Amino acid sequence: MVATTDITTADGVVRGIRGRRVSRWRSIPFAAAPVGDLRFRAPQPTQPWSGVRDATDFGYAAMQHRDGARIGPRQQQPTGEDCLTLNVTAPNEPSITPRPVMVFIHGGGYMIGTSALRLYSGGRLSVRGDVIVVSINYRLGAFGYVDFGEFSTPESPFDSNLGLRDQVAALEWVQRNIGAFGGDPNNVTIFGESAGAHAVLSLMCTPAAAGLFHRGIAQSAPADWAPTQVEARLFARRCLDELGVSPENAASALRTLGANDIRRGVDRAVSTVMHEQPGLFPIAPVVDGDYLPTSLITAFTEGTAHRVPLIIGTNRDEATLFVRFDDTLPTTPDRMRWLLRHVDQALSEGGDSPGFSKLGQIMPTSPERLHDTLADSAIESRVTSAYPGFPGKKATVRMGGDFTFWRPSVRVMEAHSRFAPTYAYRYDFAPRAIQLAGFGATHALDLVPVFGAVDSVVGRAMTAAGGYRAFRSVSHQFQDNWLSFARTGSPLPNWPAYTEDRRATMIIDAPGRVEDDPERTKRLAWQGVRIPALT
Secondary structure, eight states: OOOEEEEEOSSOEEEEEEOSSEEEEEEEESSOOOOGGGTTSOOOOOOOOSSEEEOSSOOOBOSSOGGGGEEETTEEOOBOSOOOEEEEEEESSOOSSOEEEEEEEOOSTTTSOOTTOGGGGOHHHHHHHTOEEEEEOOOOHHHHHOOOGGGOOSSSOOOSOHHHHHHHHHHHHHHHHGGGGTEEEEEEEEEEETHHHHHHHHHHTOGGGTTSOSEEEEESOOTTOOOBHHHHHHHHHHHHHHHTOOGGGHHHHHHHSOHHHHHHHHHHHHHHHHHHSTTOOOOSOOBOSSSSOSOHHHHHHHTOSOOOOEEEEEETBTTHHHHHHOTTSSOSHHHHHHHHHHOOGGGGGTOSOOHHHHHHHHSOSSHHHHHHHHHTOSHHHHHHHTSTTTTSHHHHHHHHHIIIIIHHHHHHHHHHTTTSOEEEEEEOOOOHHHHHTTOSSBTTTTHHHHTTGGGSHHHHHHTTTSOHHHHHHHHHHHHHHHHHHHHHSSOOTTSOOOOTTTOEEEEESSSOEEEESTTHHHHHHHTTOOOOOOO
């Protein structure tokens, strides 16, 4: 018999599994299923239920390609639109005071991923830090991050920033209910990796999220993904083209087409844009001037982001994973040259979210004029000179990772440190087997030590060629700093705050150390470089 445990939430009783050290509740709904007339609408309150709701197993992952919803070896979670659920992991040991709460937001480029991934269960983190761990789902891809608002009608309205709104709704659920699980609603830390880290920063810039969390951790954030509303609508029209739908029929078609048909059409549009314009990612929260008033970089620079403590950093070898498994970043010489000749540096004096009206004033209006204007650009030579060995593969791959993740994260560090405590890190460690495979400290590798999975099957495989003790020590560095931050708002005392004068950065390695202004030459080379605009 499996031991169970019941908790009464504001919506009804949920039944979870009581394990040896932690109890888990899975796929608790935090909003109504966004199906039927609620497709492409802001999340709505869930309907309370009577009796006991089974929360011992997972429901649906968000709509995505089925390979993105893998939760274990040869194991895939079913996908569906009814996906707005979250999971709670809590220590079994009683506590006389409410526990800190850590809410994890999964990555996957806003296209794939699920909170049901075994790595994200949070049991080891919960026990080591005596914290409550919450992991959330949110709508992805076509259903969460394409702005079809231009095609709204009074009978069929569409809302924007649905994935971001889902995350806010999940945090509202935490405020209403986490006390019943022993958590402290006044001590909530949001943390995420990759797109999940971008979501952390987006929530810090979203007025509706004010007061719903108290600190943030952003691991490998592509921090300047921020399509303007005009860019987002341009991309939405490309999605309609892929779906074979005219703008006049969009409202009806988007309500009635099959979910997988819509998903596949938008996936094709994303792939086309990313290969046509290296360095650009069209699926992200939209700067609509309302729910997300400004770009993230603008909000942090102007001090309008929520002034909560922040840990932010990247991995040393971010892009090596993408070269092998998801060839979408600017990691070849041709892509990098295209990117550096098209980066929107002209906008650096006028902000980060100009809109097409301003673009029309400063951008050449024909391919010939564009080529002539950019031919003598100094950006390419300045950046490439900071990477000896370019156009060799190793240097180019490092450039692609730095452009996507490190460059914009530095801008957030600089800006937020003027208004709130900010702590910067770089993750350098890779077990020997990972090094021999050519990855190094690649994208997402940090998730294994953060969640204490060094002793898992995956962790043991990574250390099969040696490095187990070092990897374990790295895991302790991550967890002890993350947990101290979640409890107090500060990492351990040996980690100084980031300032623009010193730029102290914790290098998480075996052993760890603090470096001031690491990679200064590269940091200066990237100054003023912006993500290109969608054309």
